[in-house]
Amino acid sequence: MALKLPADYVLGTHTAEGDRLALQHSLWIDEARAAWNQCGIRKGSRVVDVGCGPGLATVALLEAVGETGTVxxxxxxxxxxxxxRARCEAAGRSDCEILQCDLMTDSMPPHFRHAFDAVWMRWVAMFVRDPKKLISQLSDLLAPNGVVALHEYYAYDAYSLLGGGARVREFVQFAMASFAKEGGDASIARELPQMLVDQGFEVVSMRPIARAARPHEPLWHWPAGFIRTYSPTLVKLGYADEQWLAAIEAELRAAEANPASVLIAPSVLEIIARKR
Ligand SMILES: C[S@@+](CC[C@H](N)C(=O)[O-])C[C@H]1O[C@@H](n2cnc3c(N)ncnc32)[C@H](O)[C@@H]1O
Structure with missing residues (x-):
């Protein structure tokens, strides 16, 4: 029988997941900054990082908005x-408010309503059971003409080991099923443009971001690292067993021993939309 894990959300918040998010952030910060420039985040902007996790992008946003802006x-x-909070304080900013709440059930406090020029959101919509509700929360946070910049996957099933990788294929199917079981949708970006328009946003720009990694590249450790971090959870959730865990590790090691291996990452869609 599948187990229910004691976690705030399906990926958990344990140390290995925190480390994975930090590696992921270091490999995606240039793409995030490109989105921030594109949507007009600049010195003095008031920005909210929705689903900020341990605050990796939050701190990078502090640099972008400078001392006159807020994050x-x-x-x-x-x-x-x-x-x-600790990361923002270590960056010398004790004025950053990190609100702990569930975007699915909690209303925004009055001082967060219509208070921001920009929302940044990365890999959050894929985990929520009601993305329309999430969009309405974003709208509530934004001042008139405020912008949302987001990175979410539109083709999670692109995640694969080129030319083979049967266990990796299974991993991707199990991972998608585990997100869906909690009400999420790994490829939610397919639905977001319509949801944004339906809730009064104008989509300003879209940019698909597809990435491929070879074993000697730092990027390899992002798709491979997620397989290694999340596979034990899939076993605990009942999608696979210990034998499968050993088999997927063996498949990854064999791929890493072959310089011609290519891991395709799940494809991201950047969406920038303005509240009308
Ligand atoms: C994959 S992590 C991404 C973290 C961060 N955005 C980043 O890019 O490093 C997803 C984050 O969304 C948060 N999250 C998921 N569901 C949420 C909800 N209903 N309300 C608020 N945060 C949520 C999780 O706790 C987690 O920190």
């Missing part, structure tokens, strides 16, 4: 919210 965060996990 806030919203996060369901008490552990991640505390880590985000």
């Amino acid at each position: 806030s965060g919203i996060e369901i996990s008490a552990r991640f919210a505390q880590q985000a």
Whole structure:
């Protein structure tokens, strides 16, 4: 029987997941900054990082908005919210408010309503059971003409080991099923443009981001690292067993021993939309 894990959300907030998010952030910060430039985040902007996790992008946003701007965060996990606060304080900014709340059930406090020029959101919509509700929360946070910049996957099933990788294929199917079981949708970006338009946003720009990694490249450790971090959870959830865990590790090691191997990452869609 499948187990229910004690976690704020399906990926958990344990140390290995925190480390994975940090590696992921280091490999995606240039793409995030490109989105921030594109949507007009600049010195003096008031930005909220929705689903900020342990505050990795939150702190990078502080640099972008400078001393005259503000960055806030919203996060369901008490552990991640505390880590985000600590990161902002270590960056010399004790004025960052990290609100711990569930975007699915909690209303925004009055001082967060219509208070921001920009929302940044990365890999959050894929985990929520009601993305329309999430979009309405984003709208509530934004001042008139405010912008949302987001990175979410539109083709999670692109995630694969080129030319083979049967266990990796299974991993991707199991991972998608585990997100869906909690009400999420790994490829939610397919639905977001319509949802944004339906809720009064104008889509300003879209950019698909597809990435491929070879074993000697730092990027390899992002798709391979997620397989290694999340596979034990899939076993605990009942999607696979210990034998499968050993088999997927063997498949990854064999791929890493072959310089011609290519891991395709799940494809991201950047969406920038303006509240009318
Ligand atoms: C994959 S992590 C991404 C974290 C961060 N955005 C980043 O790019 O590093 C997804 C984050 O969304 C948060 N989250 C998921 N569901 C949420 C909800 N209903 N309300 C608030 N935060 C949520 C999780 O706790 C987690 O920190």
